[in-house]
Amino acid sequence: xxxxxxxxxxxxTRKFLPGETVMESGTRDFPDADSALASPLASALFDxxxxxxxxxxxxxxxxxxxxxVSWSDLDPVVIETLLDHYLSGAPLFAPGxxxxxxxxxxxxxxxxxxxxxxxxxxKELIETRVRPAVAxxxxxxxxxxxxxxxxxxxxxxxxxxxxxxTITLKRGIESLIRHYVPEVESVEAV
Numbered sequence: 001x002x003x004x005x006x007x008x009x010x011x012x013t014r015k016f017l018p019g020e021t022v023m024e025s026g027t028r029d030f031p032d033a034d035s036a037l038a039s040p041l042a043s044a045l046f047d048x049x050x051x052x053x054x055x056x057x058x059x060x061x062x063x064x065x066x067x068x069v070s071w072s073d074l075d076p077v078v079i080e081t082l083l084d085h086y087l088s089g090a091p092l093f094a095p096g097x098x099x100x101x102x103x104x105x106x107x108x109x110x111x112x113x114x115x116x117x118x119x120x121x122x123k124e125l126i127e128t129r130v131r132p133a134v135a136x137x138x139x140x141x142x143x144x145x146x147x148x149x150x151x152x153x154x155x156x157x158x159x160x161x162x163x164x165x166t167i168t169l170k171r172g173i174e175s176l177i178r179h180y181v182p183e184v185e186s187v188e189a190v
Contacts (some may be wrong), residue, residue, distance in 0.1 A: 003082050005075065008138040012052070013064045013157070014071065015138030016078060018086055022054050027140045029156040038091050041085045048072045048081070055139065055157030056092070062138035062157040111147055119146050121181045126153075130173055140172070149185030151177065174177040 004017040028039070031053050036042035042054040045063060050073065053064035061082065110145050111119060123143055134141045139157035146152070159165070174187040 001083060001086055005010065005079070006138070008062065010064070010138075013062050013138055014075070014078070016061045016063060017059060018061070018082060018083055020086075021059055022061055022092070025058075027058075028056040029140075029157065037094070040090055041081070041092060043070070044081050044085065045078065048074075048077050050077060053157075057135050057140060057157065060135075060138060064170055071116055111145060115146060115183075118181060118183050122151060122177060125177055125180055129176060133172075140157055144190050145182070149183060151184050151187045152190045153187060153190050 002019065004019070006015040006017065008015050016086075030036040030039065030042040030046075033043070036046045036054060039054075039056075041061075042056075045051045045054050050066055050069045051063055053062075054065040055062040063074070063078050066073060098112040126141065126143055130141055134155075139155060142154045142156065143155050144152040153169070155169070169187060169189055174184075176188060177184050
């Protein structure tokens with residue numbers, strides 16, 4: 001088995017491609033060691049003490065280095081951990097965990113039912129144009145709400161904490177969505 005490595009726009013995060021499906025559907029973000037307890041692989045990566053975040057996409061795993069950790073030190077540790085996991089046939093998630101549950105952020109952000117057509121357009125654009133592009137860089141973006149021209153999105157994986165994520169959000173994603181859905185006045189990360 002060979003695991004390919006790709007750099008992402010976030011210098012602290014690298015994308016690892018095991019050459020097989022990681023998640024059949026959806027994504028999973030592990031922003032800390034406590035959240036990683038649901039996954040033996042994510043836990044093993046955090047156990048190295050060199051990792052600050054792990055993210056599972058459809059066919060990749062993004063790993064974020066802890067502050068002051070060099071990729072020359074971390075890269076072999078991640079590859080060895082991934083190889084051990086895949087060659088052992090271990091499950092991605094621990095039995096009895098809520099592995100497949102994706103809970104939306106509790107923003108107290110009520111949507112207006114009159115905006116349902118706009119919201120559907122936004123969600124379709126995110127699914128068909130934005131998420132595939134963001135996944136190429138080792139991350140994900142999720143719809144969190146829309147009201148009064150304000151669109152809320154959450155960024156995960158390599159996008160979370162990326163120095164260029166604000167530029168991507170404003171110049172790329174906001175421009176694209178406003179082009180197709182002029183009712184959107186602003187796009188914000190939550």
